Amino acid sequence: MPVRVVESNTPAQVSGTDPGIRSPLQPSSLLGAGQAFSGTQNVSNQQKEEAWRVNVQIQGIDLEHGYLCGTMEALNVPMADTPVITFWEGEIVDGKNYTFYTGKWEATREDDMRHWSKFPSFSPLQGQVESDGGRQLDLNNYPYIFMRWKEQYFVNVGTDCGLTIAGFYYVCFSCSDGSISGFYYDPNSSPFQKLELKTVNEGRSGFSFSSYELQ
Amino acid sequence: MPTTSSSAASSSSSSSSSSSGNRQADVFSRLASSDPEVKLKALREVKNQIIGNRTKKLSFLKLGAIPAIASALSDADDSDKCNNILVQSAAALGSFACGFEAGVQAVLDAGVFPHLLRLLTNPDEKVVDAGARSLRMIFQSNQAPNYDFLQEKNMEFLFSLLNSNNENVSGLGASIIAHACGTSIEQQVLLEAGVLEKLVILLDGSLSQREACLESLATVLKNNPVAVSDFVGFESGRYFDSVTELTKDRYPRTRLLSCLFLVVIYNTSPSYFLNMGTKLRLIKTLLELLNDPGQSGDDAALVFSCLIADKEDLQKLAYEANAIKNIVDILKTGSELQPKRLQGLFLSLAELCSKLEDCRCSFLSLEVLDLMIDALRHKSADVRTAACICFRNAARSVKNLSAGRFTSDRIMLPLVQLLHDPSSSVQVAVIGALSNIVLDFSSPKSTFIEYGGLKQLIELSKSMDPNTRCSALRALRNLMFLADNKRKELFYSDIKAQGFASLISDPDPPVQEQALALLRNLVDGCISSIEFVFDEDGLILDAIGRQLRKDPQAQMAIQGMYVLTNVASGTELHKEVVMQQLFPQEKPGSENFVLKFLQSDESQLRSATVWTIINLTSPSSIGAFDRHVKLRNAGIIPQLKNMVNDACLDVKIRIRTVLGQSMSFGEN
Numbered sequence A: 001m002p003v004r005v006v007e008s009n010t011p012a013q014v015s016g017t018d019p020g021i022r023s024p025l026q027p028s029s030l031l032g033a034g035q036a037f038s039g040t041q042n043v044s045n046q047q048k049e050e051a052w053r054v055n056v057q058i059q060g061i062d063l064e065h066g067y068l069c070g071t072m073e074a075l076n077v078p079m080a081d082t083p084v085i086t087f088w089e090g091e092i093v094d095g096k097n098y099t100f101y102t103g104k105w106e107a108t109r110e111d112d113m114r115h116w117s118k119f120p121s122f123s124p125l126q127g128q129v130e131s132d133g134g135r136q137l138d139l140n141n142y143p144y145i146f147m148r149w150k151e152q153y154f155v156n157v158g159t160d161c162g163l164t165i166a167g168f169y170y171v172c173f174s175c176s177d178g179s180i181s182g183f184y185y186d187p188n189s190s191p192f193q194k195l196e197l198k199t200v201n202e203g204r205s206g207f208s209f210s211s212y213e214l215q
Numbered sequence B: 001m002p003t004t005s006s007s008a009a010s011s012s013s014s015s016s017s018s019s020s021g022n023r024q025a026d027v028f029s030r031l032a033s034s035d036p037e038v039k040l041k042a043l044r045e046v047k048n049q050i051i052g053n054r055t056k057k058l059s060f061l062k063l064g065a066i067p068a069i070a071s072a073l074s075d076a077d078d079s080d081k082c083n084n085i086l087v088q089s090a091a092a093l094g095s096f097a098c099g100f101e102a103g104v105q106a107v108l109d110a111g112v113f114p115h116l117l118r119l120l121t122n123p124d125e126k127v128v129d130a131g132a133r134s135l136r137m138i139f140q141s142n143q144a145p146n147y148d149f150l151q152e153k154n155m156e157f158l159f160s161l162l163n164s165n166n167e168n169v170s171g172l173g174a175s176i177i178a179h180a181c182g183t184s185i186e187q188q189v190l191l192e193a194g195v196l197e198k199l200v201i202l203l204d205g206s207l208s209q210r211e212a213c214l215e216s217l218a219t220v221l222k223n224n225p226v227a228v229s230d231f232v233g234f235e236s237g238r239y240f241d242s243v244t245e246l247t248k249d250r251y252p253r254t255r256l257l258s259c260l261f262l263v264v265i266y267n268t269s270p271s272y273f274l275n276m277g278t279k280l281r282l283i284k285t286l287l288e289l290l291n292d293p294g295q296s297g298d299d300a301a302l303v304f305s306c307l308i309a310d311k312e313d314l315q316k317l318a319y320e321a322n323a324i325k326n327i328v329d330i331l332k333t334g335s336e337l338q339p340k341r342l343q344g345l346f347l348s349l350a351e352l353c354s355k356l357e358d359c360r361c362s363f364l365s366l367e368v369l370d371l372m373i374d375a376l377r378h379k380s381a382d383v384r385t386a387a388c389i390c391f392r393n394a395a396r397s398v399k400n401l402s403a404g405r406f407t408s409d410r411i412m413l414p415l416v417q418l419l420h421d422p423s424s425s426v427q428v429a430v431i432g433a434l435s436n437i438v439l440d441f442s443s444p445k446s447t448f449i450e451y452g453g454l455k456q457l458i459e460l461s462k463s464m465d466p467n468t469r470c471s472a473l474r475a476l477r478n479l480m481f482l483a484d485n486k487r488k489e490l491f492y493s494d495i496k497a498q499g500f501a502s503l504i505s506d507p508d509p510p511v512q513e514q515a516l517a518l519l520r521n522l523v524d525g526c527i528s529s530i531e532f533v534f535d536e537d538g539l540i541l542d543a544i545g546r547q548l549r550k551d552p553q554a555q556m557a558i559q560g561m562y563v564l565t566n567v568a569s570g571t572e573l574h575k576e577v578v579m580q581q582l583f584p585q586e587k588p589g590s591e592n593f594v595l596k597f598l599q600s601d602e603s604q605l606r607s608a609t610v611w612t613i614i615n616l617t618s619p620s621s622i623g624a625f626d627r628h629v630k631l632r633n634a635g636i637i638p639q640l641k642n643m644v645n646d647a648c649l650d651v652k653i654r655i656r657t658v659l660g661q662s663m664s665f666g667e668n
Helices: A109-116 A120-132 B004-016 B018-031 B036-050 B054-062 B065-075 B080-097 B101-109 B113-119 B125-139 B152-162 B167-180 B184-192 B195-202 B207-221 B225-246 B252-268 B276-289 B295-308 B312-320 B323-331 B339-352 B357-364 B369-376 B381-394 B398-402 B409-420 B424-437 B453-460 B466-479 B485-504 B509-522 B527-548 B554-567 B572-582 B593-598 B603-616 B624-633 B636-642 B649-664
Strands: A036-042 A051-062 A067-075 A084-092 A144-154 A168-174 A180-185 A193-199
Touching (some): A036 A180, A051 A193, A067 A144, A067 B398, A084 B398, A109 A120, A109 A168, A109 A180, A120 A144, B018 B036, B036 B054, B036 B065, B036 B080, B054 B065, B054 B080, B054 B101, B065 B080, B065 B101, B065 B113, B080 B101, B080 B113, B080 B125, B101 B125, B113 B125, B125 B167, B152 B167, B152 B195, B167 B195, B167 B207, B184 B195, B184 B225, B195 B207, B225 B252, B252 B276, B276 B312, B295 B339, B312 B357, B323 B339, B323 B357, B339 B357, B339 B369, B339 B381, B357 B381, B357 B398, B369 B381, B369 B409, B381 B409, B381 B424, B409 B424, B409 B453, B424 B453, B424 B466, B453 B466, B453 B485, B466 B485, B485 B509, B485 B527, B509 B527, B509 B554, B527 B554, B554 B572, B554 B593, B554 B603, B572 B603, B572 B624, B603 B624, B624 B649, B636 B649
Antiparallel strands (some): A036 A051, A036 A193, A051 A067, A144 A168, A168 A180, A180 A193
C-alpha cells in the first residue's frame, strides 16, 4: 500500500507569537556553503531572445542574521570575452531579519508583490502578505525559501565591461530538490528576466556536501 | 619584563654622562651613612629622581638602590627623630613600586613588606600615610603578595584598615581587596564579614578613597548576582546612582573606575541595564576615555572590550556611535602607544567585528591592514595575540575573504611566521586567524601553502595538546574546502591513510570530528577525490566504520555520516563499499548504527544519515534496488516511514525523497 503523505499546502500560522520576537529559519541541506547550482538566465528583450548560462555557488550562510552570499558566473555573455563572475549578497525572508517588502533598491511594495506573485509557491502566502506583511506566517515550516540577491561587485572584469549589476533578484528556493528560480529587477533593464537553476552534482550519482567552520 | 628597550635605556643613561654615574654611586655611600641628615638627604635625592621616571627607576634598581633603602627603613627605629627617614624611605620604595613591575618585585625581594606594615601603627600620621601609600602601590601590582582572607587575624587587620579615619589607610584596605581577592570563596568570606557596608561609605569620601572603593567593589561583586542585588538595594539604590553619576566625574580615573564597576554589574546582572540610554552613556564614556593619554586611557580600552564582548546589541550601539573609526584614528596617530593600550584597542576592534558584518566591512574599509601587520610584529605577546584575534574576527567576513582581502604576501607571511611564536597564546590565536583566512573559495593560488603553512599545520595536528590538534585540523578543513585536486594531493601526500586513520581514532572527540570534517571536504568535488578513502585497502573507511559503531558523540557522527554520504554519491563500487561499512559481515545482528542515528535527538545527524540512504538508493544507479532491499530488511526503510512527520523540516523533506525513490522501485 503506498504511503500517503499528508501535507498541508498552506504554511501554519504562528499563533500567539509576538511579531517582534521571531526565530531565524532552520537550516536546509541544499542551501549551504559549497552548494553549486547551474542553469540559465533569460535576458530576452523586444529585439531578440537570448539566454545566458549561469553557475551559482553559495559561499556563506548566516541564518541568524538572514544573510547569505556567493558568486554568480554568467557564460556566453556577448559583450565579454570570458565568463563574467560577480559576488552577491542575499537577504533571507524570515520575518525576523527581512520581510517580503524590500524597502530599498527602487523597489516599491507594488514591485515586490508583482514579483513574488510570479512564484507559484508564493500564492498560499499572498493573502497574508498583502494584508499584514506576512507577520503571522510561520516560514520555518514552509518548504520554500524566499530571498533577494544583490550583486555587489565584479570579480574578474572591470566595471567598464558594459554590464550592469544595478538591480537585484527576487529568488525562490525549493528545499526539496534545491531548484532555484528568480526574477531580475532593475528599472533600467528588461523586466522579469528569469533565472532558473538546479543543483549540480559534478558527475556524481547523488549529493555531496562540504563544509567549513569559521573561528 | 621588557629587555631590549630597558638595556638600551640603561646603557644610554650611564654612557651619556659619567658625572651622573658618579653621583649615583655617591648616593649609595650616603644612603648607608650613619649620619641621619646625610641619609635623609640621599633618600630625598633618590626619591625626587625616580618619581614618574621609569628610566631612572630601572637605572637605580640595577645599581642596587632598593636593598640600600630597605636597610635604611629597617634600621630606623620608631623614635621621632627617625620619622623623616621612615617617611622618605617608604615614599621612595612606594615610588619604585608605582606602575613598575620590576620595582615591585625588587621591593618585595628586599623584604620590606613587614617593615612597611609596621609603619601603619606609628603615632606620626605622616609615617602612617607614607607606609599606607607605599603598600597601596605594591597591592596595585600583579606581583602583590597573596593575602589570606580566610585567616581570621588577617580579616581583623583588614577591617581595622577599612575602619581607619586616615584616608590612605582605608584606601589601602580597599586596594588589598581589589587586587588580592581572587576566588569566589574569598569573595564570600568578605561579603559575609560585612565588607560591602564598609566599602560603600568610602564612595562619599576623598578622591583616593572613592577610587579604591570602586575597584574593590568591582572585585567583590564580580559574578555574584546576590551581592550585586544587595549593593543595588542599599539605601534604595542611592549608591548605585552615585556610581552612575561618577561616570561624569571630572577625574578620568574616577570615570574609568566607575565604568569598570558598571561593566562588572552589567556582566553579572544585565537586568539592571535595560535602559538603552544607560547602555549608550556607558559606551560613550568609555570611548571618550580612550583618548586619555594616561593610564586611564590604557585601561579604558580593555574595559570597553569587556563591556561589548558577546553582546551584539552593544556592539551595534558602539558601531553607531562611531567606535570603529574612533579607535582606528587613535591607532593611526603615530605616537607610540603603551602595550596595554594597544592590546585593549585591538581586542575592542576584535569584539566589534565578532558578530556584525557591517562592522567588519566598515573596519576593513579604513585601510587598517598595515596597522594590524605592525601589531603582529610587536614585542609584547599580548599585543601580537590581540592583533591575531582581530584578524580572526575581521576574517569572518565571507565577502572580504572571497575578495582575496587577506591573501597578500605581506599579510600571510607574518601570520605564518607566528606559528612558531614562543608564546603559546600567540600560537593559539594565529591558528584561529589562519583558520579563517585560508578560506579562499577555490582560488587556485594559495600564499599560505607557498609559505609553508600547510606543512606547519600538519605538524601541529600531531601536537601533544588536543586543543592544538583540533585547531590545526579545523584550519586544514577550511583549507581543503572546495580545494582542487592538486591541493588535495599535496596535503594527502603528507598525511597519508595511516595519519588519517589515527586522527579519526584520536582519543579526543572534537579532534575526531574535525578530522572527519576535513575528510568530508577531501572526498567532495571531483568524483576521483573519493579514491583517497580507498588508499591502503580502505584503511580510512574502516576506521570511520569502527568509530561510528562505537556510540560516538553526535557532532562526530554527523561528520562521519557526511563522509559516507559523499562517498556514496560516487560509483557503484563506492556505494557498495559504503554498504559494507553500514552492514559489516563480522557483526551480524548487532544494533545497526544507522538506526541509532535516525533516532538521535540531533536533527543534523538524522539529516546526514538520510542523505547517505538517498545516495545509496539513487534510482540512476544499477545496484540501487538491491541496496534498497537490504536497507528495508535491516529495518531502516520502515524506520524512515515512521519518521514522515519528523519535527525538523529538512529531515522530513529528505525522508520523503527516500520514500519517493522507494516508490520508484514499485515498493509496496
